[in-house]
Amino acid sequence: MDRRVIGVETEFGITHHGRTRRGLPPDEVARYLFRPVLRWGRSSNVFIPNASRLYLDVGSHPEYATAECDDLLDLIASDRAGELIMHDLAQRAEAAMTEDGFDGSVYLFKNNVDSQGNSYGSHENYLIPRTTHFRRLSTILLPFLVTRQIMVGAGRLVPATDESPAHYAFSQRADHMWEGISSATTRSRPIINTRDEPHSDAAVHRRLHVIVGDSNMSETTSLLRYGATDLVLRMVESGVPVGDFELENPIGAIRHISHDITGKATVKIRNGGLQTAVEIQARLLDRARRFVRENGAHHAGVEQIFELWERTLQAVSSGDHTPIERDIDWAIKKRLLTDVAERGSLPMGHPKLEQLDMAYHDVHPTRGVFNLMAAHGRVSTQLAPERIQRAIVDPPATTRAALRGRFLSTARALGAEHTVDWVHHKLVDRPLEALMLKDPLSAEDPRMDALLDRLGDQVASLSEQTLSERRAQELPLALSERYKLGRAPELAEPPLI
Known part of the structure; x- marks a missing residue:
């Protein structure tokens, strides 16, 4: 099958905790963070030696965009490299701030929501043929993306409100999507952004810009996220029958699915009837397998993607998440929070659990909870450290x-x-x-x-x-x-x- 270029842009959350005085605001921390970049490239928007892009985005969010990749493991390696590059800059910023009298620690988070409820993104870019019929693409892709969160969401401990108690949700981004399709990004936050900026021959390609995804810490979750999406796109591009899953209300559906960790939430299909996210994803998985049998595998790891896809759906459907507690971000974190809550007899909304939820996404190699779990062999990995x-x-x-x-x-x-x-x-x-x-x-x-x-x-x-x-x-x-x-x-x- 044809090769496809994929890239991912990750916005990081940043904060400074002072030891003897109040920490600096994020915009000041970001300026310290990018001092070496400005010295190196005389700009806060640069391409760096590994061909990726490093820049400051709206809201003082440091952002890293991977280089173009046509191999899923190369993409994951480039993304992971961005975490380490950002961590190195954070360490340099912390040292410079200490020298200036602002002692404390700089924290950099690869997540999608801060303690104030502000959201920042993880945007996927897929180069697709210009000949792809966009109406058909969106009709199939929107239901896939809305329901994909039950497999590749990062998980979130949702604080209690007047309407609902504290609870665990599949996704961090679901509550911050406002439209299904739009040309805007910050103003309306659509699931699919239609801005046509292919960074290639516009007569041949267009860029599919997906901004609904959660930032993933798990390499295995990332493999499933990009691999399953690529498979669905290949089916759309080939014109094979996929099925009618068009949702009556995509934005209502994405929130409804996210907040029901049992996976039993149903959503309305436009042509009538109710379906769960598991049912929609299971039908797409079945068609993807048939597509590969008839057309051949596009990627050496496609069978691993199918196995992860099926195993995750079975875990959600059964309510027994044990089979994916080493592989899928939301399940890894849920097990962690549950263990700590049970050990300390803590209610789900306890501040210690909220702090642990955030610490899971800390990119610091020896402080971030996910990275500590990985170092001790408690989660699955896909890449040797040397490749990263x-x-x-x-x-x-x-x-x-x-x-x-x-x-x-x-x-x-x-x-x-x-x-x-x-x-x-x-x-x-x-x-x-x-x-x-x-x-x-x-x-x-x-x-x-x-x-x-x-x-x-x-x-x-x-x-x-x-x-x-x-x-x-x-x-x-x-x-x-x-x-x-x-x-x-x-x-x-x-x-x-």
Whole structure:
């Protein structure tokens, strides 16, 4: 089957807890966080050596957008690399703040809602053919995305209100979606954003921008999230019959499903009748399996995706979540909160549980609860640590990202002024020779060789290994020696587990 480019943008929550005085507000913390980035790239919006994008988004949210990936494990590795890059910047910010008299700790969270109820996103981008019929796409994809949360939601402890007691929900983002489809992002928060910005040949491709997803800590959950979505898109693009699951009220449905952890909540289908999220997902899974049998597998791990998909639906349907408590974010966290609540005889809305819910998403390698669980083998993983460490430095090798990474590293190694975005690559002293790379799936281009040759004889001596070593030395974006050399710091027992 055809390759597909996928990327994910992650907005991080940030806070500072002072030891002897009140912590700094997020906008001040963000400025400290991006000081090294400004020194390195003279901007708070830069492409970094692994060909990903690092920038400050609206609301002082640090954001990391992965490079283009055509392999799901490369995508997960690039996403995980973003966590470590952000953590490194947070550590540098904490040290700089202490030097300025603001002692305390910087906390960086890969989640989607803060303690004040504000939401920030995890946006998926799928490159799809321009010929895809968007009405058919949305009719099938919206029900899939609304119900997908029972498999790949991050889980959330919902505080008590006048209308309902504290309870556990599948998703952090579900309550913050306002429309099914829209061209806006911050104003209306649609499930699918229709802004047509493909960053490629617009005559061939369009970019499907999905903003409903939860940020995932679990690599296994991420594999299911991207893999299942890609399968549904392939069925839509191929024109095969998938079934009519169009929802009467997608926004009402996404909230209703999220808040019923039993999975028994029913939603109205436009053509009549009621169905549960499990029933809709089970029918889509059945059609996806049939599609792969008839058309072949698009990915080496497709059988693992099917197994995870089915096992998760069975766990939700049965109410026995034990089979997925190592693999699926919401189930991992739910087990953790339940254990702590039972051990301490705590009610579901207890502040200690709310704090633990947040700590699960802390990206700090030796403080974040999920990372501590992973270090002690209590959750499933998909990637060797070495692969994630390489992704901090090196771009994916099979997409346009490889060319961007090479351009960035070569220009910086030779001290050449340059500008770059997803498509354009320019040496400042040769503006008329700017290079546009419109094919995201092309990792080679003789025009790039010709452009870089303009920098002189030294280009030939910069092998890929040399450039990789050079990227590893990029001061504000490299981790400390103990991470670069693959030596994990000594770990304490996970708290409260």
